[in-house]
Amino acid sequence: MKVLVAVKRTIDPNVKVRVKSDQTGVETANVKMAMNPFCEIAVEEAVRMKEAGSANEVVAVSAGADKAQETLRTALAMGADRAVHIVTEAELQPLAVARLLKVIADEEQPGLVIMGKQAIDDDSNQTGQMLAALLGWPQATFASEIEFKDGTADVTREIDGGLETLNVNLPAVVTTDLRLNEPRYASLPNIMKAKKKPIDRREADALGVDISPRLAIHKVEEPPKREAGIKVADVAELVAKLRDDAKVIG
Amino acid sequence: MSTLVIAEHDNAELKRPSLNAVTAAQALGGEVHVLVAGSGAGKVAEAAAQAAGVAKVLHADDPAYEHGIAENLAPLLVGLAEGYSHLIASATTFGKNVMPRVAALLDVAQVSDIIGIASDSVFVRPTYAGNALATVESGDATKVVTVRTTAFDAAPAEGGSAAIEAVSGAGDQGLVRFVKHELSKSDRPELTSAGIVISGGRGMQSGENFPLIEAVADRLGAAVGASRAAVDAGYVPNDFQVGQTGKVVAPDLYLAVGISGAIQHLAGMKDSRVICAINKDEEAPIFQIADFGLVADLFKALPELAEELDRQGISKA
Ligand SMILES: Cc1cc2nc3c(=O)[nH]c(=O)nc-3n(C[C@H](O)[C@H](O)[C@H](O)COP(=O)(O)OP(=O)(O)OC[C@H]3O[C@@H](n4cnc5c(N)ncnc54)[C@H](O)[C@@H]3O)c2cc1C
Ligand SMILES: Nc1ncnc2c1ncn2[C@@H]1O[C@H](COP(=O)(O)O)[C@@H](O)[C@H]1O
Numbered sequence: 058m059k060v061l062v063a064v065k066r067t068i069d070p071n072v073k074v075r076v077k078s079d080q081t082g083v084e085t086a087n088v089k090m091a092m093n094p095f096c097e098i099a100v101e102e103a104v105r106m107k108e109a110g111s112a113n114e115v116v117a118v119s120a121g122a123d124k125a126q127e128t129l130r131t132a133l134a135m136g137a138d139r140a141v142h143i144v145t146e147a148e149l150q151p152l153a154v155a156r157l158l159k160v161i162a163d164e165e166q167p168g169l170v171i172m173g174k175q176a177i178d179d180d181s182n183q184t185g186q187m188l189a190a191l192l193g194w195p196q197a198t199f200a201s202e203i204e205f206k207d208g209t210a211d212v213t214r215e216i217d218g219g220l221e222t223l224n225v226n227l228p229a230v231v232t233t234d235l236r237l238n239e240p241r242y243a244s245l246p247n248i249m250k251a252k253k254k255p256i257d258r259r260e261a262d263a264l265g266v267d268i269s270p271r272l273a274i275h276k277v278e279e280p281p282k283r284e285a286g287i288k289v290a291d292v293a294e295l296v297a298k299l300r301d302d303a304k305v306i307g
Numbered sequence: 308m309s310t311l312v313i314a315e316h317d318n319a320e321l322k323r324p325s326l327n328a329v330t331a332a333q334a335l336g337g338e339v340h341v342l343v344a345g346s347g348a349g350k351v352a353e354a355a356a357q358a359a360g361v362a363k364v365l366h367a368d369d370p371a372y373e374h375g376i377a378e379n380l381a382p383l384l385v386g387l388a389e390g391y392s393h394l395i396a397s398a399t400t401f402g403k404n405v406m407p408r409v410a411a412l413l414d415v416a417q418v419s420d421i422i423g424i425a426s427d428s429v430f431v432r433p434t435y436a437g438n439a440l441a442t443v444e445s446g447d448a449t450k451v452v453t454v455r456t457t458a459f460d461a462a463p464a465e466g467g468s469a470a471i472e473a474v475s476g477a478g479d480q481g482l483v484r485f486v487k488h489e490l491s492k493s494d495r496p497e498l499t500s501a502g503i504v505i506s507g508g509r510g511m512q513s514g515e516n517f518p519l520i521e522a523v524a525d526r527l528g529a530a531v532g533a534s535r536a537a538v539d540a541g542y543v544p545n546d547f548q549v550g551q552t553g554k555v556v557a558p559d560l561y562l563a564v565g566i567s568g569a570i571q572h573l574a575g576m577k578d579s580r581v582i583c584a585i586n587k588d589e590e591a592p593i594f595q596i597a598d599f600g601l602v603a604d605l606f607k608a609l610p611e612l613a614e615e616l617d618r619q620g621i622s623k624a
Binding site: 068070073074076082083095150151152155174175177178179180181182183184185186187188189190191194195196197198199201211214215216217218219220221222223224225226229234235236271272273274275276277278279280283285286287288289291292293295296298299300303305306307 | 374376377378381399400401403404405406407408409410411412414415416417418419420429433434435436437438439440441442443444445446447481482483484485486487488489490491499503527535538539544545546551552554559560570571577580581582583589594595596597598599600601602603608611612615616619621
């Protein structure tokens with residue numbers, strides 16, 4: 058089985074995000090970037106599938122500007138076999154990404170597409186579900202465990218009430234949650250090896266799908282700031298403050 | 308203009324987030340209908356019909372809809388979409404799972420997790436773990452939207468008397484089979500709607516120490532939450548996680564115990580009315596947003612807190 062992994066380059070999760078003063082977006086110039094953490098989990102899972110023998114090839118795919126290549130190199134260093142870079146400078150929204158990924162999925166015919174549940178920049182949590190819809194495949198979102206069974210997969214999902222297990226036909230789209238695995242760090246030899254692995258460059262414009270944004274972004278603002286309050290000396294003072302000043306208990 | 312709210316339920320009970328979605332739907336201005344798709348969920352349809360502000364309930368009864376399977380619900384919604392300007396669900400794991408699939412089938416964008424409605428096509432939504440609020444406009448004919456429940460009050464469960472109309476869809480698409488649920492059971496209030504939430508973090512050191520939190524929670528009638536670190540370490544189940552990629556809560560009082568205050572955690576609780584933190588590190592970032600901070604060892608402070616609540620007669624237990 059071939060596994061297709063979709064990875065996105067995002068702002069590093071440890072970076073303090075700043076809104077641009079002209080309210081058009083957030084500062085990205087000279088900001089540390091990284092692979093979206095949920096995509097790391099997706100790559101790790103795909104590589105483990107190959108190591109376990111349930112997959113024989115792992116193909117990483119990313120859509121975006123030239124720099125998306127760095128993210129693909131990371132995926133290759135983690136163990137993906139080859140990569141597809143869909144090149145575009147355009148702003149991509151989830152429906153557009155899903156359409157681009159569908160073109161690659163149609164060509165590659167993977168048995169499974171695995172991706173992050175959420176990109177930590179736009180926080181959309183949409184692309185996997187949209188891709189599954191466009192492909193007419195099942196979707197197992199927010200996965201914390203995947204087990205293959207006779208041409209199907211049992212996927213345990215993290216839901217609001219606890220856990221849910223679904224059995225899905227393959228091919229399917231799976232999106233990862235935090236507890237699926239702990240991604241490895243790429244070793245130096247593997248980083249070197251990854252430099253020789255192929256990245257197929259595809260111009261988004263040549264894929265024949267409409268990727269124009271559907272949502273117009275009017276402005277991006279900083280949320281209202283919360284100020285630090287006071288320190289209390291002990292538990293008794295804390296209880297008194299909560300009861301008498303804040304009036305939230307008692 | 309009219310809005311279809313997709314109800315979340317377990318075939319017995321209408322879940323509260325659906326009522327938050329009804330309020331958001333009302334803010335759009337048009338007539339509000341609710342879809343109850345389930346199996347033997349007549350009671351849920353009746354409950355939805357009683358919610359204030361609901362003009363009509365569509366009830367789809369089919370075993371295919373028993374477990375809220377997105378692959379089966381999406382074609383049903385697509386079939387119903389034509390009559391509506393907006394399709395709305397709460398941004399729970401249910402809504403997040405189903406709505407993008409519906410949007411893609413309708414060839415429209417989906418607007419995630421909105422916290423504000425500026426007009427029937429302009430919405431405010433948090434991005435970057437709540438560090439940037441984006442105002443976005445959808446030009447699509449059908450707007451598919453999920454709403455953050457903490458940003459919209461729940462509509463009153465009573466006061467309406469909507470008609471219930473039976474509808475049907477294509478049923479089981481044969482793509483997915485439900486296997487099982489492992490749902491957390493608790494007598495405490497539900498995390499996302501509780502008035503008081505007490506969360507524990509890595510500082511708790513083990514799941515065996517969570518009774519220290521529970522003892523305080525029981526006295527205050529509070530829900531119990533956790534940081535990602537506490538969930539990852541297995542102290543508590545995944546559904547306790549508060550944050551950017553867990554649940555968003557906005558209670559009257561949020562008490563963070565042994566939690567450092569990473570941005571991903573703050574994203575899930577910084578809209579709480581009063582924030583209170585207990586941490587032994589006075590430099591912990593959580594103190595930068597806490598209204599009341601106590602620098603203390605939690606293993607000493609939590610038992611003292613339970614005792615003090617008893618002494619002051621504040622205890623509900
Ligand atoms: C993609 C991604 C998504 C994430 N999503 C979330 C999310 O949804 N929710 C979330 O919470 N996190 C999330 N995180 C993780 C987040 O970045 C932090 O790692 C996490 O919140 C830390 O949890 P913590 O505060 O419990 O642990 P720590 O940061 O280790 O803090 C423990 C605190 O306990 C204090 N402490 C220790 N012992 C005691 C004691 N005896 N008495 C008092 N205080 C004590 C310490 O001083 C410290 O401040 C996410 C991270 C990533 C990368
Ligand atoms: N530009 C992109 N290229 C490749 N994959 C993407 C891209 N954008 C989003 N994805 C995938 O979709 C997931 C969810 O993203 P989102 O729906 O934007 O929250 C990510 O974790 C990625 O796996």
